[in-house]
Amino acid sequence: MSFVNFPFWLVVTGAFSLIALLYALQHLKAQPVVLRVASVQLWQEALQHASANKFWQRFRHWLGFLLAVLIALLLWLAISGIRFTDSTKPLHVFYLDTSVAMQAGDNMTDAKAELVARLPSSSSANRELWIGDAVPAKILSADSSNAVLTASLSTIQASSHLPAFSEWLERVPTLYAGQPVVVHYFGSALGNITAPDGIALQNDFISAAISANAGITAIGQQRFMTDNEQVSRVTFTLLSSVEQQFQPDDITVLLNDSPVDAARIIALQDNQFAISGIPLTDQPQRLTVSLNEADSFSVDSFLADSFLPDNSATLMLPAKSQIFVALQDGLPDWVTRFVDANPQLTVDPERASVSICINRDDTCPASGATLYADDSSNAVTFYTPISEEQSSLQKIWQAYDWSDPAYNMPSMQVLNAETKSVSMPLSYLGQLVEKQQADPLLLLSMAINWLTDLPVAPAYLAVGEAAPVLPGDALTQSNAINPFPLTISQFKEGDAVAMASLQSPVISRQVASARDTSGSVEADTGSDVPWLTIIILTALGLLIVEWLMIQRGRWA
Amino acid sequence: MAGDAVHPLIDAELIEQVQQFSLRIALAGKGGRLAEQKTSAKGQGLEFADYKPYVAGDELRAIDWHIYRRLGRLFVRVFEEQQNLPVYILLDHSASLFCETPSRFSAAQRCALALGAIALQQQDAVRVFPFAGKLNNQFKNLSGKHQLFTLAEQLQHHQPVNDSDITAALTEFAGYPLRKGLVIVISDFFNNSGMPAVLDALSLVKHNKLLIQVTQPWDADPRRLQASGDIRFEDAESAASVDLQLSPAVIKAYTEAYQRFNQQLSQYASDTGTGLLQLDASGPILAQLSALFEKGMVA
Known part of the structure; x- marks a missing residue:
């Protein structure tokens, strides 16, 4: 016996509380109607004669109490979801794989149809339905009707995550506390997976393998400053399972739904393409890259793309940013040239959010933040009192390798200060400028962007899903670019068919670690007896009996 | 009234x-005032009740002279007295x-x-x-x-x-x-x-x-x-x-x-x-x- 809705201790406590409450209520007499009569002598006599008719009527109050307790306990048990389990019957767990491989062709549709067809063969009392991609989750437990299950399945779609079935299967004995479980699997090919002891694995549906695939596997952007404007360069990579060499004509690029001339698409090596010089505007722009129809491909063998979801990718280009700065007198020429040449920066002391100074004195314009082109120390120093920002800065530092000796740059120092400021070694930066090194300018630009709290656009992003922005995390090498996110996730022996996934395994691991696998509520397998209905009907029956006996005066 | x-x-x-x-009863107790209720009292009244020997002081009108003629003794008639x-x-x-x-x-x-x-x-x-x-x-x-x-x-x-x-x-x-x-x-x-x-x-x-x-x-x-x-x-x-x-x-x-x-x-x-x-x-x-x-x- 178990309870679905409440823990055992709560059910027992509630039951005793109900009994105590009803017992107390027995001693609370209802306010009777008071009638003043000439004499109660005859009524006393009548009461004695009436109650002495039958023996059991002397105990009518206790019978009433017993009936009330029975009714209350039955209803309480019904609310608690009492179940009488039969541990000998196995629990049938239907597992629908919703990983990325199920996006291919009609895999998901076929899997759901097969699942719906097999549901009636199992008892509704001892089955569960799980869906699984990176994080398997139970969506319906026992006692759900076939109609409810079918309706619930209709909204399930495949995701872009890697399958996690094998990890989940290893946890099944723990989830169900050693109860016999039959896992019915509906999904992509499993490979060499062995079920744990006590768990029976049935491959009720294995989806068709991907025969051919071509897709956009990586797309990203970089922002540049030209002489008079801010531009973006978009780079993407196409990959084919049949070694197809793509041409710009095989691609359609839309910028805010307007076609981009194919001549602007530059083919690089290894099926990499770039679109340079996309001017940024005051509003974000949507850039969509899509593969043309398979019929237009030059290679006959690639006529069927059975994995369509990767045939298009969308990238949002940021709006151009504008930063107003104030300059202190006496700044080196290269600084002023940098400011003049940078279209992002506008000298406007009235609206300045950043001041660029060489000395920390009264002549430095007051603003929200200050960039000190300081030659007093041989270091590039960011001041911030916030530990999260310090951590973020350190990661940026490492991401751009500014501490690399090859760049001859000093290490970053992070010091505590009340206001934001950046201190730069003037002599080093001047030398770098003279040598036409890009990195010092980028450093200067990044410093100003950081001072103004403008979001720093990531240099490059993989398609598939948005890069997670985790607390304290910034652009790092580990999650920034995966040039070949098309990974082999499963391999079926014999047929030697690979199942593809677009997702960067790094990101999938991050999502999986952030959301633990939701465990089964408990092993709530139940018998086929509709206990809830029986309990409620019994309670109602007792209620009617008590009503008849009390209200209709059948026993008094 | x-x-x-x-x-x-x-x-x-x-x-x-x-x-x-x-309101009447069969026989009320004597001792009341003259009225209409039958009582156990003997005396003045309309309904004959009995004879008794004459004693001094009896009403002479009550002497039954017929009895005296037959028996030679004086008897007086006694009536039921109706009281309240x-x-x-x-x-x-x-x-x-x-x-x-x-x-x-x-x-x-x-x-x-x-x-x-x-x-x-x-x-x-x-x-x-x-x-x-x-x-x-x-x-x-x-x-x-x-x-x-x-x-x-x-x-x-x-x-x-x-x-x-x-x-x-x-x-x-x-x-x-x-x-x-x-x-x-x-x-x-x-x-x-x-x-x-x-x-x-x-x-x-x-x-x-x-x-x-x-x-x-x-x-x-x-x-x-x-x-x-x-x-x-x-x-x-x-x-x-x-x-x-x-x-x-x-x-x-x-x-x-x-x-x-x-x-x-x-x-x-x-x-x-x-x-x-x-x-x-x-x-x-x-x-x-x-x-x-x-x-x-x-x-």
């Missing part, structure tokens, strides 16, 4: 209607007669006044004995129809009294050396000691008796209380109460108990030739009194 109508208790129409009735009927009205004013609407005491008052008016009309002597916890004998005999207002006064001002004892009142009354007459007991006859004690006390009263049992419609039919569910019956006189559910079974048991209660009183009345009227306090007085006299329950 016109002057009597000013008393709030006097219903002129009722009084006029009851004048057609008369002493009517004793025992009025219960215990709290049980006041607790309902309309009150039983109001009906008892009007009934007592009506019967007293009949007695006064026929020149009988009326004496009121209110009782509750004990008997009140402060009132004197009233005679003559001009005493109707006084009678009403004596009947009117009584307060409800708890812990009444009709048996004690009847026992005390039985001990009074009163001329034999008609005792009218007006009460609900509820008694904590039960009806047998009441009947025993009634047996001590050596008068002709007329019992007026003041009732309410719900005494015999509790469903007319128009109450249901859990009910607490509180005794009008004592602190006793009964909590019960007015179920059909309880109503049936009560009805049977009430029938037993009434049957004891009726049986006593039947066995002893005592007049008995169950007076519905919620009904008209005159019609019920008419039924009493039509049935000949009062000779």
